[in-house]
Amino acid sequence: MLPTIAWQDDAVVMVDQRKLPTREVYLTCTTPTEIARAIKTMVIRGAPAIGVTAAYGLALGVRRSKAAGTKQLTTEFLKDCDLLAATRPTAVNLFWAIDRMKHVFSEKVLAGASVEDLRQVMLAEAQAIHDEDVASCRAIGKFGGALVPEKAGILTHCNAGALATAGYGTALGVIRGAIEQGRTVSVFADETRPVLQGARLTAWELVRDGIDTTVISDNMAAVLMRQGRINFIVVGADRIAANGDAANKIGTYTVAVLAKEHGIPFYVAAPLSTIDMRTLDGDAIPIEERNRREVTHVGTTQIAPDQAKVYNPAFDVTPHRLIAGIITERGVARAPYTESLQALFDLSAVALAETGDAPVAAGAR
Numbered sequence: 287m288l289p290t291i292a293w294q295d296d297a298v299v300m301v302d303q304r305k306l307p308t309r310e311v312y313l314t315c316t317t318p319t320e321i322a323r324a325i326k327t328m329v330i331r332g333a334p335a336i337g338v339t340a341a342y343g344l345a346l347g348v349r350r351s352k353a354a355g356t357k358q359l360t361t362e363f364l365k366d367c368d369l370l371a372a373t374r375p376t377a378v379n380l381f382w383a384i385d386r387m388k389h390v391f392s393e394k395v396l397a398g399a400s401v402e403d404l405r406q407v408m409l410a411e412a413q414a415i416h417d418e419d420v421a422s423c424r425a426i427g428k429f430g431g432a433l434v435p436e437k438a439g440i441l442t443h444c445n446a447g448a449l450a451t452a453g454y455g456t457a458l459g460v461i462r463g464a465i466e467q468g469r470t471v472s473v474f475a476d477e478t479r480p481v482l483q484g485a486r487l488t489a490w491e492l493v494r495d496g497i498d499t500t501v502i503s504d505n506m507a508a509v510l511m512r513q514g515r516i517n518f519i520v521v522g523a524d525r526i527a528a529n530g531d532a533a534n535k536i537g538t539y540t541v542a543v544l545a546k547e548h549g550i551p552f553y554v555a556a557p558l559s560t561i562d563m564r565t566l567d568g569d570a571i572p573i574e575e576r577n578r579r580e581v582t583h584v585g586t587t588q589i590a591p592d593q594a595k596v597y598n599p600a601f602d603v604t605p606h607r608l609i610a611g612i613i614t615e616r617g618v619a620r621a622p623y624t625e626s627l628q629a630l631f632d633l634s635a636v637a638l639a640e641t642g643d644a645p646v647a648a649g650a651r
């Protein structure tokens with residue numbers, strides 16, 4: 287398999303995740319419009335992957351532009367930013383990546399960069415975002431893997447793996463990190479209705495890695511918990527609010543409530559680019575509602591009558607009180623989250639460099 291997303295010959299190549307697990311088909315995007323369509327139609331999905339893809343989309347636009355000067359290029363660039371920002375509302379990585387590309391673009395223009403300079407700089411920044419995300423996932427795997435019991439039955443929901451990131455994964459990064467640290471791991475993957483990212487994508491990733499994986503329908507998790515077959519739960523996130531409330535795939539809140547009932551630790555794994563300190567709590571996180579057909583059809587098979595109403599929120603919010611810890615590339619944040627999450631951002635480059643491994647943040651164990 288090629289990586290989830292790659293820059294190749296001034297184009298962006300990505301696996302069409304709608305076709306997995308049965309077909310490994312690659313899509314090549316050459317314009318910001320094609321990138322926006324790929325994000326909106328979930329050819330590529332997953333918060334970090336969406337951010338990386340949007341960054342490449344902006345680089346594509348700058349490199350394809352016929353603008354004679356930076357004034358025209360700026361107009362085109364800002365239009366591309368708006369186009370990509372309108373694709374999906376919940377994953378904050380999308381807006382984080384666009385803001386970061388905008389910041390670099392404007393700094394360079396103010397410094398007198400030429401159109402050609404900007405063509406190079408914007409691609410370099412997108413590639414930096416890509417590389418940083420893979421490094422973050424590996425660090426998340428290291429910190430998270432250390433939390434996993436020696437003999438672990440791990441439940442995960444949706445797909446927060448290599449397919450949802452630039453590689454290695456967040457929640458699946460914790461699973462990979464645990465195995466690399468010598469844990470014995472069996473994974474239970476919620477199928478995750480209605481788009482089935484768990485059955486189609488998580489199971490596909492894990493079995494390719496030779497990891498013991500059992501696919502379950504979403505309504506089976508409780509009985510496995512009651513049977514004592516699950517002792518660790520880890521999921522990804524699309525946006526984490528300043529107080530630690532976490533938006534993730536619909537059904538995650540259900541898993542968190544069940545985990546509380548059964549005394550099983552429930553962790554969220556996410557890079558700092560998923561933490562939005564400007565969103566104070568989960569009630570302020572915009573929740574995407576998607577097309578009714580995702581619920582009424584499985585593939586081409588209709589499973590609900592046309593006359594029925596459909597409610598299809600793509601995400602729900604898990605209150606911070608249900609979260610044992612938030613595993614990031616700079617350590618594991620514990621309640622009270624506003625303080626411990628801010629401490630992760632405040633960790634200085636010096637502190638990070640001195641320890642090699644990012645120290646665990648204040649307020650975190």
Ligand SMILES: CSC[C@H]1O[C@H](OP(=O)(O)O)[C@H](O)[C@@H]1O
Binds near residue numbers: 332450
């Ligand atoms: C590593 S974040 C992945 C996150 O994104 C998924 O949503 P979608 O497939 O709709 O993009 C899901 O919430 C995952 O946990």
